[in-house]
């Protein structure tokens with residue numbers, strides 16, 4: 001049974017006004033237990049709206065869904081999930097520990113357990129030495145860590161993270177990635193919104209791309225970036241002896257002094273070309289598969305959609 005099911009979810013803000021915004025348009029997807037799922041999309045594509053519908057904070061205009069088997073908006077399920085909102089602001093006059101105590105009580109955690117959990121989550125997010133410092137004195141990255149700690153308090157079965165590494169320095173981002181993977185390894189399902197593609201690529205089991213409220217791609221990072229893989233061969237020697245052959249076969253290449261770099265679409269073609277190069281006495285320096293990054297793929301699909 002999938003942990004998250006969205007069936008044709010649509011959301012129009014202010015539907016009756018002239019300023020109606022169709023933020024989500026018929027989005028269907030499923031997230032399985034124990035996976036890290038990354039929802040990607042340009043600014044304003046509907047990522048936060050989607051999380052809000054799943055959490056029952058905003059309500060769909062049409063469509064339906066379930067989280068942990070319960071219909072969207074169910075109150076009981078809220079005790080079993082964690083949520084790090086985007087751009088959260090906690091009361092500036094509370095310190096980290098007080099913020100966590102406040103949210104822990106809202107979740108209904110019994111006070112002895114809560115004290116223990118506060119210690120544990122502060123440690124998990126590396127904020128132990130800042131627990132007595134007021135929120136208003138926190139840096140952006142510290143605010144984000146406390147937000148993450150808050151989302152972890154109740155040991156959620158599913159955790160929703162809206163831009164979890166926003167404003168966090170590179171080392172802190174790595175720590176957060178490790179933490180997210182650790183959660184997944186313990187069986188927690190993780191739903192992440194992000195536009196930091198390289199980061200999502202590093203940790204997500206599956207991703208989906210939203211564009212103007214529509215789901216335009218979905219799959220494992222590998223399956224999405226696999227198409228368009230190319231092979232690159234570099235060789236040196238008498239490059240002029242092969243140029244005409246390559247041109248005749250419409251193969252892309254680039255010459256710099258004695259060195260030639262050739263791009264072909266697949267391994268078979270790469271082997272044909274290397275045979276040709278060798279037969280003309282060129283020395284092959286390297287032959288490697290050029291993987292497309294998730295970022296390359298993302299930019300390409302968004303540009304294709306906009307065209």
Ligand SMILES: Nc1ncnc2c1ncn2[C@@H]1O[C@H](COP(=O)(O)OP(=O)(O)OP(=O)(O)O)[C@@H](O)[C@H]1O
Nearest residue numbers: 013014021023041042043044045046047048049050
């Ligand atoms: N409460 C609201 N009232 C009216 N329009 C809204 C509201 N919240 C979001 N929108 C609009 O809905 C669309 C989707 O917004 P959303 O915040 O879901 O995008 P997002 O993908 O999370 O963007 P970002 O990457 O910038 O966080 C945008 O056009 C936004 O202006």
Ligand SMILES: [Mg+2]
Nearest residue numbers: 047048049086
């Ligand atoms: Mg957002």
